[in-house]
Amino acid sequence: MQETAVNVLHPLKTAALAAMLVLATGWSAVAATPPDQLLVGMNMNNVLTLDPASATGNDVVPVAANLYDYVVELDLHDPTQVRPGIAESWSIADDRRSIVFRIRSGVKFHLGNPLTAEDVAWSLARTLKINRALASPWKAYGFSAANVERSIEATDASTLTIHLPRPTDPRLVLYTLATSIGAVVLDRKTVLAHEHNGDHGAQWLTTHSAGSGAYALARWRPEDVMLLTRFDGYWRGPAKLRAVVLRHIPESQSLRLMIDRNDLDVAMGMSAPDLNALRHDPNVAVETVASGSMYYVALSMSDPKFADRRVREAIRNLIDYDGINRTIMPNYGVFHQRPVQSALPASLPDPGYALNVAAARKLLAEAGFPDGFKTTIRVLADPPFMNIATSLQSTLAQAGIQAEVLSGTGNQVYGAMRNRDFQIVVGRGGGGMEPDPYSNLRALVYNPDNAASAKLTNFQGWRTSFSDPQINRLIERAERERDGAEQIRLYQQVQQRYDADVGPIFPISQMTNTVVLAKDVHGYFVSPAWTTRLRDVYKQR
Incomplete structure (x- = not known):
């Protein structure tokens, strides 16, 4: 090679x-x-x-x-708490529309250049200007390539000010600064020295680094x-x-x-x-922690069959949640049936969905499919995805649904989702990094514009053609809500309504990260x- x-x-x-x-x-x-x-x-x-x-x-x-430093970091033992990183301190304005960070002095990049607030502002702006998937959380907060240079500014070498373009929970911005690769601090001078045809140093950074x-x-x-x-x-x-x-x-x-x-x-x-x-x-020691992503079964509501609530509910009844988690998911995930990760103040108990073939057959008959139908399941050709798909194929067959499993690469499976060119996907997703309900709900449920022309491919609600205006409003209200108890209530209401809607993404397990240590x-x-x-x-x- x-x-x-x-x-x-x-x-x-x-x-x-x-x-x-x-x-x-x-x-x-x-x-x-x-x-x-x-x-x-x-x-x-x-x-x-x-x-x-x-x-x-x-x-x-x-x-x-x-390789890089983050502006702030999550606490090792309590990831809902934010600790200093390159920023030694910060303050949130009373109106919650700006955050001022005090950037450490004396920090050097690997090549010896001093790290300043200007490097931080430039790095964040670069993520929005390149506009790949890692720009998504910033765009959700109202930032754009057009407004980023006036919204994120270095007022001097040690002061960074982030002006929020629209009302949002400042804590979400801190969580993104602590977890997103797109928020690391780059050596601006070194990267610009390798810029090619206005690419912001992207070609060079593919195989190099410029961190501190x-x-x-x-x-x-x-x-x-x-x-x-x-x-x-x-x-x-x-x-x-x-x-x-x-x-x-x-x-x-x-x-x-x-x-x-x-x-x-x-x-x-x-x-x-x-x-x-x-x-x-x-x-050896085997260490396992839960992360925020979900293993799920997703349906495309662009398909007329799955646009029918009764068919979606039938599929929800044809997943062997217990069997999958007991025999397939150990060391990959833990039983979980909500779009919001567990252990957060707004997390709800699992709704208790279970394999129920008789109920599924009844729903399919009511929807006009007494003998079932044919469909396809797209899935990554790796464990545990293929194992989940095989289990699903078997339980769907018990209600007369003949599902062909189409395995492929990530581009083939998630590319089909991004193009709305699928029927069923066994996959994994969710915001997951930020320890806040908004992260998962934005990724899995929220869809502000369901039009095909909108191409909101980073929202899995859009990929599945699911859009509930009331859910969108509840998420937006919760994002802006200052009262903690009310914010929790709103996020819980979103989860309850998504269940009642029979939303087309059915979480099966919450992902775990397992590492073996000598x-x-x-x-x-x-x-x-x-x-x-x-x-x-x-x-x-």
């Missing part, structure tokens, strides 16, 4: 770099991992770009969280190996480990074997059988927002 251009942002002695690269490409001969390096095995198929304005998917988030984080990018060979080296000039002090080596290992059994042989310190993305086996291994790895905290930071990780032998 052709090697990506080397990007050395932190000086290393040639011999040390050579030694780590030998390790990264042939470590199986090593009896134990080096004490000053963290060796991580993971599937990097979806790490397609390192550009913070364009990168998507969860796998790239922990990479960005170590605890680690710097030394080398990346896509679908092979990524080497991060300690930035000794980090403002919090140097990280405890000298380097982090990320290796592309998509096969779960290979990950398990390498953990067993002490060739890895951390393994991510392992399958349920291997994780279950390792839970009994005294030499017993001598300490200070590793798995983030529910995937922003796992490695600056305090060390080994004790």
